[in-house]
Every structure is written in C-alpha cells, then in structure tokens.
Amino acid sequence: MTLTAARPAGTRRRPAQSGARARETFLLLLPALVPVLVLSVGPLVYGILLAFTDARSGRNTETSFVGLANFADLLADGDFWESFRIGMVWAVSVTVLQFLASLGLALLLNQDLRLRGFARVLALVPWAMPPVVIGLMWRLVYHPDAGILNAVLGTDVDWLNDFSVALPAVIVVGIWMGMPQTTVVLLAGLQNVPKELHEAAGVDGAGVWRRFWSVTLPQLRPVIVAITSLDFVWNINQFSLVYVLTQGGPGGRTRLPMLFAYEEAFRYGFFGYAATLGVAITIVVLAVLGLYLWRQMREAD
Amino acid sequence: MRGRTVRTALKYLALLGYVVFLAFPLAWLLSTALKTPQEMASLDPTWIPRHPTLANFADAFDEQDIVGSAARSLVVALASAVITVVVALPAAYALARYRGALNKIAIGWVLVSQVFPVILIIIPLFMVLRGLDLVNTLPGLMLVHVTFTLPFALWMLQGYVRAVPRELEEAAAVDGAGRLRALAAVVAPLLVPGVVATLLFAFISSWNEFLFALVVLKDPEVATLPLTLVKFTGPEGVVRLGPLAAASLLATIPSLAFFAVIQRRLRSGLMAGAVKG
Incomplete structure (x- = not known):
C-alpha cells in the first residue's frame, strides 16, 4: 500500500530511474516494514476483529463471531x-x-x-x-x-x-x-x-x-x-x-x-x-x- | 521598586515550592535506601537516617532474583536496541531521501500508534507469540520491544539522515566512489551521534518497560527487573523496604545516565512533534 502510493510521484519526474528507485526504496524499507506489519498493524486489525468474537484465552477453545453482543x-x-x-x-x-x-x-x-x-x-x-x-x-x-x-x-x-x-x-x-x-x-x-x-x-x-x-x-x-x-x-x-x-x-x-x-x-x-x-x-x-x-x-x- | 522586590520574592517562593515537590520523593527514596531495618521498623520516620548504611545495596545484590533479572533486562535492552537501529536505519534513509507520500504514512502511523490503547494490540500479539512458542522467552519480549520502539526510532533517525547534506553524498559518488562506498565513507561517520542517541533511547525504552513484560513473561525464572521489583515486597513488609529502595535506585541508574546524554535531542524531537501535531 505504501509503495504504490509512493511510485507515481517518482515516475513523473524521472521515468528512466523510477523502477530501480522504487525497488531500492522497497528493499530499504522491508526490514522495518515486516515487524511493523506483522507485530503491530496486523495485531491491531486482528484486535479490532476480536472485539466481535467470543475469543477466550485457552489454546484450543472454539471462537465464533458474535456480532455486537x-x-x-x-x-x-x-x-x-x-x-x-x-x-x-x-x-x-x-x-x-x-x-x-x-x-x-x-x-x-x-x-x-x-x-x-x-x-x-x-x-x-x-x-x-x-x-x-x-x-x-x-x-x-x-x-x-x-x-x-x-x-x-x-x-x-x-x-x-x-x-x-x-x-x-x-x-x-x-x-x-x-x-x-x-x-x-x-x-x-x-x-x-x-x-x-x-x-x-x-x-x-x-x-x-x-x-x-x-x-x-x-x-x-x-x-x-x-x-x-x-x-x-x-x-x-x-x-x-x-x-x-x-x-x-x-x-x-x-x-x-x-x-x-x-x-x-x-x-x-x-x-x-x-x-x-x-x-x-x-x-x-x-x-x-x-x-x-x-x-x-x-x-x- | 518595592513591588518588584515582592514579586521577585514570590517567584523564588514558587520555584522553591516546585523544587520541593519534585525532589522530596527522590530524597525519601534515597533516605529509605540508607536506613537500617531497625530504623525502618520504628514508628517515627526521619529524613536523615540515624545510622546510614550501605547494607541495603549489598542485600539487593545478594538477592538472586534481582541480579538475575537485571542481567535479563540488560540482555533484552541491549539486543532490542541494536536490532531496532539495524532495522530502522535503512528505512530511515529511504524516508529521508525519497520523501513524499511515504513520509506522511510513516508519520500517520506514529500518531495512530499513540491513540490506540495497547490492550487492543497486546491480546493478538500474545496469541501470535504463543503460536510461535515465544511466550515466556526473552526473544519474544525483544521482538515486542523492537516493534514498539521502531516508530519513534525511525522518526529520530530520519531526522539525522536529513541533516546530512545530500550534496556530500553525490559529490563522493561523482568522484568515482560507488554508491555504497559513498554511503559508508561519507554518510555513516556523520550519522554516528544520531545512531548512538537512538540506541540509547531504545535501550531506555526497553529497560523501563513493564506492561509487555508482565504479559509475555509469566515465569519468575525469566522475569525482567521491573517485574521482579514489583514482586519484591512480600509478607515481611517494612523490613524489606530498605533493599527495595536500594534496588530501585540501582535500576534507575542506567536510564538516568543514558537519558542525561540524549535529553537535549529528545527535547528538540518532542518539540518538533508537538508543534506539528
């Protein structure tokens, strides 16, 4: 999501370099992006979804959607x-x-x-x-x-x-x-x-x-x-x-x-x-x- | 003239009031740390210990739990500080050099991460860590600390990268040094102070952190220092307050020392954030 948003701005200015540059930016961002997505953004979205379930702490408990209950x-x-x-x-x-x-x-x-x-x-x-x-x-x-x-x-x-x-x-x-x-x-x-x-x-x-x-x-x-x-x-x-x-x-x-x-x-x-x-x-x-x-x-x- | 003298006197009085409010709990912590168990048990607490002693510090060091958990805190804080900077540095470079929409998204995330209560993230995070068998382990806690220090560390670092003139880098590249050589030879040395400041900031954050440690580390055998300190006062009560105060003081030293080094940078960073926010 972040990258598609960044690319057009570069394309307009320097069309020849833009592909290489976007790839480079992506590689530079990757190490920071992965932990933030996996351990922060992902859990946040999952946490919001959990609010609509009856999730319990046990490992093997069944979880189901309960809507707004x-x-x-x-x-x-x-x-x-x-x-x-x-x-x-x-x-x-x-x-x-x-x-x-x-x-x-x-x-x-x-x-x-x-x-x-x-x-x-x-x-x-x-x-x-x-x-x-x-x-x-x-x-x-x-x-x-x-x-x-x-x-x-x-x-x-x-x-x-x-x-x-x-x-x-x-x-x-x-x-x-x-x-x-x-x-x-x-x-x-x-x-x-x-x-x-x-x-x-x-x-x-x-x-x-x-x-x-x-x-x-x-x-x-x-x-x-x-x-x-x-x-x-x-x-x-x-x-x-x-x-x-x-x-x-x-x-x-x-x-x-x-x-x-x-x-x-x-x-x-x-x-x-x-x-x-x-x-x-x-x-x-x-x-x-x-x-x-x-x-x-x-x-x- | 009289009015001015009275006003100055009032100002000093007010300043004195602030100094007393800010200092007296610290003074009491120090005083408690220097008291003998007998004096702690007496019903008439005094500011100055009657028989000042360092025995409480020795007692704190004798406690297996305290030394062990301090060592674990040190490992977690060092590792998460280093990992945070290693992971954040390339991204900070990208954010500083290729501005645009990326920057706004990054800043947006820093702000959003402040508003959402930690409880919303901590439950799914706990489930993820459980899935990876990382609950009750130090690497599990490191991972969490890295993730939560990352946004601010990224923010600090990209400021330092931005302060290095782009022309320097380009000049070196024109002189025939490759891109990477130019980065290593020209940019890296200039970034050292910023990297050190970020390392210290990440260290303090991890060393001081309590809630994630409380959730991730359930066993006393893997507890970090803040967890052990909280559990320190047992049924023995008052007698153990001396060693507790001593251990609390010792736990504060690394944070305070590192903070003294970076406080100027933190202050300017917070200021920039507040004015923009």
Whole structure:
C-alpha cells in the first residue's frame, strides 16, 4: 500500500530511474516494514476483529463471531462504567493539573532566576525513571507507617488504601510523573514567543498579567493544544504506574480502564470482551479529542 | 521598586515550592535506601537516617532474583536496541531521501500508534507469540520491544539522515566512489551521534518497560527487573523496604545516565512533534 502510493510521484519526474528507485526504496524499507506489519498493524486489525468474537484465552477453545453482543454486554456492565468514570476523572484531572503546574514552572524557568539550572535538571528526572520505580518510590512516600507523608503532616492515613483518598493520591503521582514532557514543551513554546510582541505591549502600557493573557497565551495556543491532547491520550491509556501503586484498589477505586481490560484479558481470559473494551475506549478517546480540537480550531479562527 | 522586590520574592517562593515537590520523593527514596531495618521498623520516620548504611545495596545484590533479572533486562535492552537501529536505519534513509507520500504514512502511523490503547494490540500479539512458542522467552519480549520502539526510532533517525547534506553524498559518488562506498565513507561517520542517541533511547525504552513484560513473561525464572521489583515486597513488609529502595535506585541508574546524554535531542524531537501535531 505504501509503495504504490509512493511510485507515481517518482515516475513523473524521472521515468528512466523510477523502477530501480522504487525497488531500492522497497528493499530499504522491508526490514522495518515486516515487524511493523506483522507485530503491530496486523495485531491491531486482528484486535479490532476480536472485539466481535467470543475469543477466550485457552489454546484450543472454539471462537465464533458474535456480532455486537460484546458491545451490548459492555453497555450493561456497571463495573466497566465505574472504571470508565474513574478513568475520565483520572485523565482529565491529571491532564489539567499537570498543564497548570507545568505552565507555572515553565514561566519561572523562562526567567532569569537563580536555582533555575538546578530546577531544570530536577524537572527532567521523572522522565528518565522507570515507571515501576516511580510507583514504588511513591509507595514508600505514602506508606502508612514508614512513609514520610504521615510523619510530615502528622496524620495517620493509609493513603493508597483509603476509599476516598486513594484516587487523589494516585493523581498526584500522575502529575509528578508527567510534568517533565509538558514543562519542556511549554518552555520551548515560551522561548518561541517573539520578544518584540511583549515589548510592544509593554510600550502600550500593558501590565504583566495583561501581557500574559493577551500576548503569551494566544501565541502559545498551538503548543498548548498539542501537548494537552497528547497528555490526555497518554493518561487515559495509563497502566504501569497505577498497577504498581494500587493494582486498581482499594475496592476498584483506582481501577483505570486499562487495568480493567488487562484483568478481563489476562486474569479471566475473556480476550474478545477485553478487545471490545479497547475499541470502546478508542472511540471515546477519538470523540473527546475530536471535540476538543474542533472547538480549539473554531475559537482560533 | 518595592513591588518588584515582592514579586521577585514570590517567584523564588514558587520555584522553591516546585523544587520541593519534585525532589522530596527522590530524597525519601534515597533516605529509605540508607536506613537500617531497625530504623525502618520504628514508628517515627526521619529524613536523615540515624545510622546510614550501605547494607541495603549489598542485600539487593545478594538477592538472586534481582541480579538475575537485571542481567535479563540488560540482555533484552541491549539486543532490542541494536536490532531496532539495524532495522530502522535503512528505512530511515529511504524516508529521508525519497520523501513524499511515504513520509506522511510513516508519520500517520506514529500518531495512530499513540491513540490506540495497547490492550487492543497486546491480546493478538500474545496469541501470535504463543503460536510461535515465544511466550515466556526473552526473544519474544525483544521482538515486542523492537516493534514498539521502531516508530519513534525511525522518526529520530530520519531526522539525522536529513541533516546530512545530500550534496556530500553525490559529490563522493561523482568522484568515482560507488554508491555504497559513498554511503559508508561519507554518510555513516556523520550519522554516528544520531545512531548512538537512538540506541540509547531504545535501550531506555526497553529497560523501563513493564506492561509487555508482565504479559509475555509469566515465569519468575525469566522475569525482567521491573517485574521482579514489583514482586519484591512480600509478607515481611517494612523490613524489606530498605533493599527495595536500594534496588530501585540501582535500576534507575542506567536510564538516568543514558537519558542525561540524549535529553537535549529528545527535547528538540518532542518539540518538533508537538508543534506539528
């Protein structure tokens, strides 16, 4: 598919070489194309098809098409909707709070302050750490007896096992983990805002806040839209961090959609149903993203 | 003037707040790693260990599981980094030199692969690996890591190829060096930094990866380091937290060191992606 699309462009320009060139391109692409097709595109298509079957995990189980039965089950599955609600609370809170925190940090890092270099390096560390280590580290922080948080606050809370506190506690870790990428992107965006615009606004008598609202933010808009969209997609698909922190507990209070789907597939063996969950989440993500990007574009006009 | 001083003070206060938020979990991990089991069991946790010790690091090394799984993680990460680059380099060259529809499809795939939840791919992938008898094997996990690092590695590499002026290559070919000789003698040396950066990126991705490892590797005997770390705290509880913290710190060192080398390139790459995206 890729090659037929590429060939005509070459043909028009250099007819004599085009055949050899297309063959060469094909040979160069082949080693990368094969794994991507066999282990990524193929499974993705197969995964979508699985959503319409009753596939189970056993090696010799019969699989048959069941049409939309899985989707009907899904609509009636209260546990899924609860998990989905938690996933939306998680993804939206982490994305929004992370954006606000990162914007503040990026604005500070963009100024001539001492400590800036140190803060900049520090802000990159979570990016490099294995998510599992981040999860374990915060489990030490939140530990009810040996953790520092209760010692500092003088409280006696079992942060990750308390029904009402667990989700906010996990959200804080999500913000901590995702801040580097967001900060780096926003900082780079800030550095691309033309200085002349600021100066012109300053001459016109605009104060710091006014300049931020009417010069910096509009200039930053494309970057903000891009990074918050990416953050939302990454967050709704989060698995490792929360698996390590709580395994979805207590009582499912932090069971994000991916943890739910993982359990359906690899604990209970319902491959078909888990694939349906995946498709449903994809549809929702695309809808949310589409709506968000559409509104942003309309406002930008 | 007063207003400015107050504003500067507020800025420093805010920056200090960020530094504290970012640093305190890291400081606590370090502090826990340096504490004795007796101190861990006391009900009054302190920032500075009363009797700092490196015994936890020694304990972590004594754990058969940790050393073994670190070795397996190293093998998987090295192999998948090398394979990723070997497979991606020719394709990156093709993408950079023969632009057009191919490029759009490649970029499109990089974006699409971000949106689809991994669960959708992981189930059929598990079935494929089972069919090939690669479940519970390191080559099986390598294969998966290569596939999932490939799009971004390809993206990084084609940027580096593009940065090598085409004229250099053509000049060498005109001078009588064959196409391949020209590539090997002129282009390859200029690509070395980019290839190293991509290798390190692929290494970090594989070394840090958890979900695929969790699905592909069921036996503790083949577990990679992240899997072993997660299972480390057993019923003994608090006493084992010291060695766990020590092992977590050790597990972070390779990623952190390699990341320090490539962070500038990653930052510019992410920036380009974000502005275009």
